Amino acid sequence: MKNTSKMPRVNGKISIAPSILSADLCQLGQQVACVEKAGADWLHIDIMDGHFVPNLSFGPSVVRSLKQHTLLPLDVHLMVEHPRAFVEPFAKAGADLLTVHIEAADPVADTLAYIKSFGLQTGVSVKPDTDPSTLAPLLPLVDLVLVMSVYPGFGGQSFLPTAPAQIQQVRQQINASGRNIWLEVDGGINAQTAKLASQAGADALVAGNAIFSSADPATALNQIRQAATDI
Numbered sequence: 001m002k003n004t005s006k007m008p009r010v011n012g013k014i015s016i017a018p019s020i021l022s023a024d025l026c027q028l029g030q031q032v033a034c035v036e037k038a039g040a041d042w043l044h045i046d047i048m049d050g051h052f053v054p055n056l057s058f059g060p061s062v063v064r065s066l067k068q069h070t071l072l073p074l075d076v077h078l079m080v081e082h083p084r085a086f087v088e089p090f091a092k093a094g095a096d097l098l099t100v101h102i103e104a105a106d107p108v109a110d111t112l113a114y115i116k117s118f119g120l121q122t123g124v125s126v127k128p129d130t131d132p133s134t135l136a137p138l139l140p141l142v143d144l145v146l147v148m149s150v151y152p153g154f155g156g157q158s159f160l161p162t163a164p165a166q167i168q169q170v171r172q173q174i175n176a177s178g179r180n181i182w183l184e185v186d187g188g189i190n191a192q193t194a195k196l197a198s199q200a201g202a203d204a205l206v207a208g209n210a211i212f213s214s215a216d217p218a219t220a221l222n223q224i225r226q227a228a229t230d231i
């Protein structure tokens with residue numbers, strides 16, 4: 001099936017999305033250039049509001065600056081209670097894809113349609129304890145499903161042992177939908193867990209700590225891609 005979207009997808013290739021949550025923010029431009037040169041496919045930007053998750057991170061101004069600095073598609077993950085209010089600011093700042101949580105307070109289908117109205121790609125995310133079957137009515141509306149393999153809010157956590165079963169279930173639902181939807185997995189991804197996520201059906205992987213806390217981010221990124229490809 002042909003994917004006509006802006007986000008690059010090559011059959012058989014796993015997309016890698018470094019998460020800047022673990023970057024050294026004093027060196028952000030340089031670190032983004034490093035992962036772009038190393039072959040990153042997207043840049044993952046975690047937005048936290050201190051309500052939906054117990055942490056704060058970035059706002060639209062960071063996305064606006066990154067847009068001037070990189071050609072990588074900007075994959076913006078909204079971990080916020082009321083995502084609708086943030087759609088326009090992040091769209092105007094240069095996000096390419098906006099992912100909202102199914103557990104957020106705003107009606108999800110309405111928010112996804114609103115994201116589409118700005119010409120952006122759409123994603124829906126599930127936390128580890130959410131039944132993936134709740135995604136079924138939303139699959140016609142999304143370009144990507146993001147499965148959280150940690151409880152959202154912080155980088156550097158360990159991949160949950162329950163994640164592969166949830167990923168498999170989402171993979172079956174996507175296949176049954178007949179739509180070309182990315183299955184992205186986020187949290188605790190390194191060269192070992194990338195293999196588990198990929199075997200379970202992921203085709204896009206977010207990695208923060210494993211890439212940006214490495215002395216050699218380019219090698220770390222390529223090891224993750226290699227591990228996820230050799231399954």
Ligand code: DX5
Nearest residue numbers: 019152153155156188208209
């Ligand atoms: C967690 C965020 C993740 C985080 C992943 O709430 O959604 O994107 O940056 O970081 P690592 O790869 O360190 O688990």
Ligand code: ZN
Nearest residue numbers: 046077186206
């Ligand atoms: Zn994320």
